[in-house]
Amino acid sequence: SCDATQLCNCSSMGLDFIPQGLMGKITVLDLSHNRIEHVRSQDLQQAVNLRALLLQSNKISSIDEDSFHSLGKLELLDLSNNRLAHLSPVWFEHLFSLQHLHLQGNSYRDLGESSPFSSLRNLSSLHLGNPRFSTIRRGNFEGIELLDKLWIDGGSLSQYEPGSLKSVKKINYMIINIRNINVFSAIVSDLLHSVEWLEVIKVSFSVPADMQLLRIMSSSFAKKISFKQTFLTDATVSEIVSILEDMPKLEEVEMIDCNLGGTGHWGIEIQANQSKTLRILTIRKLIIQEFYLFEDLHAVKNLVSVLTKVTVENTKVFLVPCSLSQNLLSLVYLDLSANLLGDQSLEHSACKGAWPSIETLNLSQNSLSDLGKTSKSLSHLRNLLLLDISQNNFGDIPDECEWPQTLKFLNLSSTQIPKLTTCIPPTLEILDVSANSLREFGLQLPLLKELYLAKNQLKALPGAVSVPNLVAMSVRRNKLNSLSREEFESFKEMELLDASDNNFICSCEFLAFIHQEARIAQVLVGWPDRYICDSPLAVRGALVGAVHLSVMECHRSLMVSLICVLVFLVILVLVGLGHKYHVVWYLRMTWAWLQAKRKPKRAPAKDICYDAFVSYSENDSDWVENIMVRELEQACPPFRLCLHKRDFVPGKWIVDNIIDSIEKSHKTLFVLSEHFVQSEWCKYELDFSHFRLFDENNDAAILVLLEPIQSKAIPKRFCKLRKIMNTKTYLEWPLEEEKQEMFWFNLKVALKS
Secondary structure, eight states, X not given: OBOTTOEEEOTTSOOSSOOSOOOTTOOEEEOOSSOOOEEOTTTTTTOTTOOEEEOOSSOOOEEOTTTTTTOTTOOEEEOOSSOOSOOOHHHHTTOTTOOEEEOTTSOOSSOOSSOTTTTOTTOOEEEEEOTTOOEEOTTTTTTOOEEEEEEEXXXXXXXXXXXXXXXOOEEEEEEEEEOOHHHHHHHHHHTTTTEEEEEEESOEEOOGGGHHHHGGGGGOOOSEEEEESOEEEHHHHHHHHHHHHHOTTOOEEEEESOEEESOOOOTTOSOOOOXXXXXXXXXXXXXXXXXXXXXXXXXXXXXXXXOSEEEEESSOOOOOOHHHHHHOTTOOEEEOOSSOOOHHHHHHHTOTTSSTTOOEEEOOSSOOOOHHHHHHHHTTOTXXXXXXXXXXXXXXXXXXXXXXXXXXXXXXXTSOOSSOOXXXXXXXXXXXXXXXXXXXXXXXXXXXXEEEOOSSOOSSOOOTTTXXXXXXXXXXXXXXXXXXXXXXXXXXXXXXXXXXXXXXXXXXXXXXXXXXXXXXXXXTTTOGGGOBXXXXXXXXXXXXGGOOOOHHHHTHHHHHHHXXXXXXXXXXXXXXXXXXXXXXXXXXXXXXXXXXXXXXXXXXXXXXXXXXXXXXXXXXXXXXXXXXXXXXXXXXXXXOEEOHHHHSOTTSOHHXXXXXXXXXXXXXXXXEOHHHHHOHHIIIIITHHHHHHHHTTOSOEEEEESSOOOGGGSOTTOHHHHHHHHHSOOEEOOSSHHHHHHHHHHHHHHHHO
């Protein structure tokens, strides 16, 4: 399970214990998602160079105290999602290099009386907690002074001794899932000056009286606050905003998957203090239970003037009030993607004076349908540089549009555009029209440097004259079938061309031209390793100078033709051999035999209808039908014979008729002659009966030799018949009349036996 880098992946193998014989050279050992219950002292004793040990998602309930003592180089230990009921400091006391420790998802209720982590001086990230975790004591974090990340899953945490986290001087990123507001307040109080980024998960801010306990947050030095899966109400929003505004160093607020109960009726409760540091607001997937009754946010319009970057994504925004847009005076970045903005609501949201400083605007995945109206609504944004309106449904676009004169980047990918027009602004330096239905590109864009045309229907490259300054172009996944030297030479400034997934071949001459021409080589300096000339047989992303094409690549058509001829000859030879050695016959007989195998070997006595099934050649039918049948069926008592001409069911497959007739007959009588072993009918159908009868090792077969025949004359494929003629007696038809009476007597005795 180990690769060349000594990473051993034993994940999801159903292991009940750590494998024995682990070598000292192993650096990464993944034993996750198994059934390990116990870690023994000797299990990891030899793995002295181990850097990462992944034991998550097992059933570990006990660990010997010295199990990890030999792992002095270990940097990552993951014991999450197991069944550890307690944590022992002895486990970690020799892990001097440990940086990442994951202990969440176990069953311990506390961290013990002292610190389990006192010896982990290099610890960088620590994950703690589980649904049963209830107590944190003073001293549990002694020995830890600096953490890059601390995650405490304390949904049931009810006891927290003040000062428990004060020993940690700095935490860059802290995630806490604590539902008890009193405990949450106590933890925040200990972290006022140590946390840079605080993420709060699953906390409900629904009771106004609880907000006083959170007032301590206003003294926090945190630079970023994130709320995830948090519940807010109209009654508590104003308090939260007030607390956040008072935080002296807060720069960014983030709300993800939160739930707002109310209609935004905050009135004048939110005071316009305006944070002196807050610049970034991010809201993703905010659920407003009654968003159709929501207020127009006029209560917060005086709070947003200092914001420089705002993201409100996937929150069912269908309108931004004009007054609010006009108050976003410092805004340079606005992301309103995955919302419900339409052409009319955008016109109102981007009213005159709105977003005066904006440089980047993302309106992708909305309900925009008229590119002319969209461009006109945004035409007054004098600082707009980048506009993303991808994944809307524009369809046909007009010939003329109004755009901001400053616009440099335009993303129109996945907008159902069938044809580009002069609506596209000539000021662009970057244009993305990927994933549309374009069949050609003929726009004059003299300033364009990057062009993305992937996933369209192009059959030829854009003309270089229309985009003279193009540096990078992607035409992957189109319908291009050729790339010539002349086309490439026409792009004077080209540095990167992605033409992959087009199923065309770059000719040997073209690649040699790129490599050998001095002028082109100078142009290509610094980028040949990024050049992609992709075909089923070409080398993707290789250095052009290092490409040595094989005969197959240079003469593809010739090689394909030769391969087809060779395949045809092989098939022809196989058909000839099959005909010579009767392969078809063997296959048909084998299939019929396998079908018969699944049937009962003998029909019940009540289903026996005939005394004998007669197997004979058509050339011997005169003797069988006029002599033998008359003699046996007119005897006293008469015998019942089954003949294929008379008794087979019309329309039924002959092999099925044979099988059924044999099974319903007491005996099978073979009339052997030279015609019998040479006839096609016997060869392909009737002799199937040999397989069934002789496979049963019974005496149901009666052989009648109509004329002298040597067993050597019987074809080898009739091996069963050859064998029975050599091992059993048979009746010979005598030509002398005086001997024929004895023949009939012996045949009748055999049929009655």
